[in-house]
Amino acid sequence: MERHGTQRRRCGRRIGGALTALAAAGGLLLTGCSGTGDGSDASKAERGFPAPRQTAGDQDLRDDTSRDPDDTSRNPDDTERAPDLLSTFALDVDTASYGYTRRVLAEGRTPDPAQVRPEEFVNSFRQEYARPDGNGFTVTVDGARTGEEDWSLVRVGLATRLPERESERPPAALTFVVDVSGSMSEPGRLDLAKESLDVMTDRLRDDDSVALVTFSDEAETVLPMTRLGGHRGAVHDAVGSLEVLGSTNLGAGVETGYATAVEGLREGATNRVVLVSDALANTGDTDADTILEKIGASRREHGITLFGVGVGSDYGDELMERLADRGDGHTVYVSDAQDAREVFCEQLPRHVDLTARDAKAQVAFDPATVKEFRLVGYDNRAVADGDFRDDRVDGGEVGPGHTVTALYAVRTAPGASGHLATATVRWLDPRTRTPHERSGQLDAAALHSSVGAAAPRFQVTAAAAYFADALRASGDTRLPGAPSLARLTEDTEELADRTEDPAVEDLADAVRQADRLL
Known part of the structure; x- marks a missing residue:
């Protein structure tokens, strides 16, 4: 979920350069193209890419119909090389790792390297990719040379449409599952959650619905699914009644939350469970797979997604992230009132809708120009290359207003020219589950001569x-x-001045703090 630092507006009640030295030597930005083409991808397929062939059901996608669908013949040498030059992953818009890292550094602590997920750092910043008119994605591919041998950074950017006006989005049915265990007594945990929920209750529409579940040693449904029109007072009373109790039975909370969501399920609405917790589970089921196995049927049959909101100076980052990934959702981290205002007042009400289900990306590097590559992050979002067009394989759920960025380190052949890579995103329509695809391409000649010569937002991504x-x-x-x-501190400070983006200022502060500690 991208930050909108310049849009930190007040809602409801108040809740209390350039990277020039990174590189040395061309080019232009290449933006994505839609999936209705001239057959150019068919010739590329003969060289071992792009994505595996679509199935017969994908009638709206580009295909070389002159070729027998059962004909899998291919140059044997390219068949051996192709898997090594394909990169496939489920889309992810989590940002919790970056938010929690900033909190840890601000407190003078060193973050656990295992909790640093690079893709969540990269996706924490506003981008300027073109937006589609309807559901789905645009695809932007660009890159810059690093000055280190033949290595470049290649960025794949995916963007969904901007959110509709509040009056035009579908109604929301939100089940809040709030941790009231003893660890939530720390300032900035339950108190911040309560204040945030109060503000968001005033922000939501009359035709939206809210339910409230709490958990400590056990879970309890404090408020069943309730339409806000005429009942906001009941929601505020339920929120105000929350008090800190005992241990953290997170598994019981999630299970009861999904049961409450199913009981209050609304057809035609966005049904979502919102888990607010420090995720320090110490009672009952503490394994993400076990917890999600119990609510798997509710999640699959009813399309209920999970949105995780992490809080606290000690935070079960890994458990929350696994729950969100397996729950077809994503996570954010809230450390203060400013973060809470952005998440609960701005992001959640505007992004309750979905524009894409089971979204996956596949990047195919040209064996004629690319020697090797490395995807930055997405370690636990990998998908088998052959499963790219298998819609039974889980992908990521993405809502309006989002961007997803993947960054690659790519070593090109000496003097490489011509086609470098093709990036394809595949997703299912959130309502009809019809598959769609879009692609974008990059040529070696379009690589910027250095990271510092690229656009400022590319430089932020690299930083x-x-x-x-x-x-x-x-x-x-x-x-x-x-x-x-x-x-890097100097570079991010200069970028903050150039972009005038508070989020980039926060990045510069975090880099400066890390430089003092490491």
């Missing part, structure tokens, strides 16, 4: 990736062109 890389990697695993933290 976020380099920052995550510095926090969790060392030696040969470092990204090509990686600067020191001291130099």
